[in-house]
Amino acid sequence: MILHGYWRSGASYRVRIALNLKGLGYDLSAHDLRKGEQKTADYLALNPQGMVPALQDGDLIVTQSPAILEWLEETHPDPALLPTAxxxxxxxxxxxxxxxxxxxxxxxxxxxxxxxxxxxxxxxxxxxxxxxxxxxxxxxxxxxxxxxxxxxxxxxxxxxxxxxxxxxxxxxxxxxxxxxxxxxxxxxxxxxxxxxxxxxxxxxxxxxxxx
Amino acid sequence: MILHGYWRSGASYRVRIALNLKGLGYDLSAHDLRKGEQKTADYLALNPQGMVPALQDGDLIVTQSPAILEWLEETHPDPALLPTAxxxxxxxxxxxxxxxxxxxxxxxxxxxxxxxxxxxxxxxxxxxxxxxxxxxxxxxxxxxxxxxxxxxxxxxxxxxxxxxxxxxxxxxxxxxxxxxxxxxxxxxxxxxxxxxxxxxxxxxxxxxxxx
Missing domain, CATH: 1.20.1050.10 (Glutathione S-transferase Yfyf (Class Pi); Chain A, domain 2)
Known part of the structure; x- marks a missing residue:
């Protein structure tokens, strides 16, 4: 998987924690928000909102940290980051x-x-x-x-x-x-x-x- | 169920739509945000954040519209408001x-x-x-x-x-x-x-x- 992120983005930080908790390795694609690197044409083609984080898994691109975290929980349920009830x-x-x-x-x-x-x-x-x-x-x-x-x-x-x-x-x-x-x-x-x-x-x- | 809401709250509006789509009846407890009615002691005891919406079901209080919507989806799955995959x-x-x-x-x-x-x-x-x-x-x-x-x-x-x-x-x-x-x-x-x-x-x- 590729994590499109930025070191100081709080939403990227959330996803890094979840990936680590689940023991999932990933490659980082860094987009420096101070330089507007999240607004390049290549990245906008992946994520029309031009924001980080986004998680790429083959042809799939998941945007928005709440959606990424729920997707990780559904596709890699162990260890669980949500209770059962x-x-x-x-x-x-x-x-x-x-x-x-x-x-x-x-x-x-x-x-x-x-x-x-x-x-x-x-x-x-x-x-x-x-x-x-x-x-x-x-x-x-x-x-x-x-x-x-x-x-x-x-x-x-x-x-x-x-x-x-x-x-x-x-x-x-x-x-x-x-x-x-x-x-x-x-x-x-x-x-x-x-x-x-x-x-x-x-x-x-x-x-x-x-x- | 009791929906704590306010007519013009966008987040309350979301929950009303989901309750209606799932055919779930509810009583309204209206909190006029213009008058600060979401900050009364009684309501803060239910929802320490003092915001609407909150959904009350017996002793359970669910706050935050994203959490309420996911809870509704899990506890009243039909009709589904999320796809399967x-x-x-x-x-x-x-x-x-x-x-x-x-x-x-x-x-x-x-x-x-x-x-x-x-x-x-x-x-x-x-x-x-x-x-x-x-x-x-x-x-x-x-x-x-x-x-x-x-x-x-x-x-x-x-x-x-x-x-x-x-x-x-x-x-x-x-x-x-x-x-x-x-x-x-x-x-x-x-x-x-x-x-x-x-x-x-x-x-x-x-x-x-x-x-």
Missing amino acids: ANERAAVRAMAALIGCDIHPLNNLRVLKALRSNFDADQATVDAWAAGWIAPGFDALEALIVRHGGAWCFGDAPTLADCYLIPQLYSARRFNMDLSPWPRLLAIEATAQAHPAFASAHPDRQPDADA | ANERAAVRAMAALIGCDIHPLNNLRVLKALRSNFDADQATVDAWAAGWIAPGFDALEALIVRHGGAWCFGDAPTLADCYLIPQLYSARRFNMDLSPWPRLLAIEATAQAHPAFASAHPDRQPDADA
């Missing part, structure tokens, strides 16, 4: 979607660029904007983890929710947020840092990362 | 996520309020912001529908992708967008307008809608 699967997916729909879309690169160009936002304003969406999302996540979590977001094994959480924590740190209000999130992050699948997916360890 | 399921989910992650989060009420309060954005600026995310998303969707679509986003039966598309088109109209660049999306909208499950889910037909 529908009610529990819903709890994991809700935590994933809270991050994937209500936090990350508001702090990704294209949106921050738009704030700068449309509203002359400076770095402090951009950081405050990002934190303004991350903080209430993390508050809700912390409450959901009290309800459902253990060593990980849901119970004592990593799930799709953790594939979303760890990249979002990385992103929050880039906006210089104080994360001490969310001790359960930090505990999960510490667990993840010691887990090879998460550690090797870290942006700094990717071949396309800045030196 | 993993590759095809991925295509439907990718279209859904394109809307759910890359369009809708940038034009929902709380974000537009933040643009007004943080950047003194006026209505024209807000409309342009929303259109600036909707247009490239619709461009990509139009291309994906060429690849996968028929009478609906994927083939000739409604799927989860259509549950996302129709509310997003409603939203685009509220921002006064000219939708003529996307004839395939408009053709699907016309098909949906004639389908009872979609027609009865329309915001204007909800009991909590403005007169």
Whole structure:
């Protein structure tokens, strides 16, 4: 398989974690978002949206990280990243979607660029904007983890929710947020840092990362 | 079941469509987002995020529309809103996520309020912001529908992708967008307008809608 990604893309980071957890090898096709390499004609022919990540498997191209993660779960079910019971699967997916729909879309690169160009936002304003969406999302996540979590977001094994959480924590740190209000999130992050699948997916360890 | 929703919430609209397509009755618990009714203590005890929709089924509360839709699909599989083959399921989910992650989060009420309060954005600026995310998303969707679509986003039966598309088109109209660049999306909208499950889910037909 080929993962079309970018080292600092949070959505690419999610997919790297899942591939690693499932023990699936892949080749990286890096697209530097700062240079607009996700908008080349060749890549647009694969993915008309011109965004990363996309996962290529022979003639198949799967776009959008939520769809990629569900596809990986269906085609490579072991180890499972969703529980078995529908009610529990819903709890994991809700935590994933809270991050994937209500936090990350508001702090990704294209949106921050738009704030700068449309509203002359400076770095402090951009950081405050990002934190303004991350903080209430993390508050809700912390409450959901009290309800459902253990060593990980849901119970004592990593799930799709953790594939979303760890990249979002990385992103929050880039906006210089104080994360001490969310001790359960930090505990999960510490667990993840010691887990090879998460550690090797870290942006700094990717071949396309800045030196 | 009880659907916690709001007539103009695009994510609530998605869930109404899916419930109708599956022939599932429900009671509405309306939360007027303009009055902050999604932040009451009683509702926060159910859904710590204080957002709609949430679906309540006995003691179970499912939050986040992507999780609700997948839960409905797993617990009430007939009629199916996802194809059978993993590759095809991925295509439907990718279209859904394109809307759910890359369009809708940038034009929902709380974000537009933040643009007004943080950047003194006026209505024209807000409309342009929303259109600036909707247009490239619709461009990509139009291309994906060429690849996968028929009478609906994927083939000739409604799927989860259509549950996302129709509310997003409603939203685009509220921002006064000219939708003529996307004839395939408009053709699907016309098909949906004639389908009872979609027609009865329309915001204007909800009991909590403005007169």
